[in-house]
Amino acid sequence: MLLTGNHVSRGEFERGTGWSIRPEGACRGDLCVPLTGVGQSTDDDVDVLPLAERLGMAVIRHSDGLAAVGPASLGGRALNSAEAPELMLPDFSGNDFDLRSLRGQKVVLVAWSPY
Amino acid sequence: MGAEAARAYVELAGPEHPSLIDVGHLVDERFGIVNIPNSVWIDEAGMIVRPAEPAWPNVPEAAVGDPTAEGAPAPPPGRMGDMMAAASQIVTDRAPYLAALRDWVEKGGESEFALAPAAVVERSGARGLDESAAAAEFELGLFLHGSGEVDAARAHFREAHRLAPDNWTYKRQAWSIEPSPLEGPMARFWQGPLPGAEAEWAYEGDWVKDANGIGAANYYPKFQP
Numbered sequence: 001m002l003l004t005g006n007h008v009s010r011g012e013f014e015r016g017t018g019w020s021i022r023p024e025g026a027c028r029g030d031l032c033v034p035l036t037g038v039g040q041s042t043d044d045d046v047d048v049l050p051l052a053e054r055l056g057m058a059v060i061r062h063s064d065g066l067a068a069v070g071p072a073s074l075g076g077r078a079l080n081s082a083e084a085p086e087l088m089l090p091d092f093s094g095n096d097f098d099l100r101s102l103r104g105q106k107v108v109l110v111a112w113s114p115y
Numbered sequence: 116m117g118a119e120a121a122r123a124y125v126e127l128a129g130p131e132h133p134s135l136i137d138v139g140h141l142v143d144e145r146f147g148i149v150n151i152p153n154s155v156w157i158d159e160a161g162m163i164v165r166p167a168e169p170a171w172p173n174v175p176e177a178a179v180g181d182p183t184a185e186g187a188p189a190p191p192p193g194r195m196g197d198m199m200a201a202a203s204q205i206v207t208d209r210a211p212y213l214a215a216l217r218d219w220v221e222k223g224g225e226s227e228f229a230l231a232p233a234a235v236v237e238r239s240g241a242r243g244l245d246e247s248a249a250a251a252e253f254e255l256g257l258f259l260h261g262s263g264e265v266d267a268a269r270a271h272f273r274e275a276h277r278l279a280p281d282n283w284t285y286k287r288q289a290w291s292i293e294p295s296p297l298e299g300p301m302a303r304f305w306q307g308p309l310p311g312a313e314a315e316w317a318y319e320g321d322w323v324k325d326a327n328g329i330g331a332a333n334y335y336p337k338f339q340p
Contacts, residue, residue: 058251062267066258076241077240078146083163084162089137097133106223111167113121
């Protein structure tokens with residue numbers, strides 16, 4: 001997730017990282033990490049740096065106005081749980097497609113590139 | 116990069132399934148994909164039953180002539196010949212992958228190829244702070260390249276390569292947007308220094324060097340039941 005400051009809205013944090021901020025903590029699927037001592041987040045304000053540290057997300061700064069937050073590294077594996085992560089991507093017409101819309105059928109998600 | 120790089124292939128194939136554009140490599144980050152083609156199998160309840168692994172279509176493998184085989188025509192000189200030699204060594208485990216996929220489609224959770232949640236997480240690849248930092252470096256590289264800051268982008272791509280040396284996506288993406296002496300759809304496969312300009316290549320590795328470095332036969336991990 002790219003950052004132009006140290007604060008984003010809760011929605012931006014969720015879309016950018018796949019982690020949602022709930023009363024019980026930062027959650028992805030059925031996994032929740034308590035945020036005791038990390039500070040309060042509101043709908044409009046998430047202080048990213050302490051949250052990133054709690055979730056094991058590296059923060060790389062390019063300049064004063066541009067940084068990027070890496071994915072969570074809790075547990076040391078790419079997946080924190082077997083529950084499929086949230087994924088919303090556009091099709092060729094620019095319409096967003098939600099992976100969750102395929103619930104109820106088997107899905108083979110294929111990653112491909114012309115390079 | 117972007118939708119236009121893929122559009123012609125998708126239109127030619129005319130798939131019935133959704134085709135999504137992932138300019139920012141979000142799928143790699145969320146699912147731990149480090150090379151393509153890769154797949155992730157997800158069951159009806161939204162649970163991953165096989166994490167990222169090499170995935171193959173049910174079509175014959177495109178013939179890549181082994182230029183070292185007896186009677187083979189002489190390979191082109193220079194890097195093109197080196198590329199063909201390395202590509203001919205790549206092993207794609209099509210038959211066992213496709214047999215496993217058919218088995219899962221038929222038997223669902225009873226398939227021996229559908230993994231338990233703990234095994235899915237364990238097989239999903241390493242991700243510590245270095246891999247997290249590599250993903251952030253890569254994202255900065257993509258953004259800066261798209262903004263025309265090519266040198267700044269290369270510096271971040273180099274860091275991503277250093278921090279996550281086994282991630283082919285970070286390498287192939289960065290190398291493939293460098294200038295190529297080839298025209299048309301083959302141009303993006305060059306992924307290395309221009310002839311006579313080796314000293315100006317911005318990266319420590321390139322596709323031929325790195326593929327041969329691990330042994331091109333190991334380029335894709337073998338299918339694991």
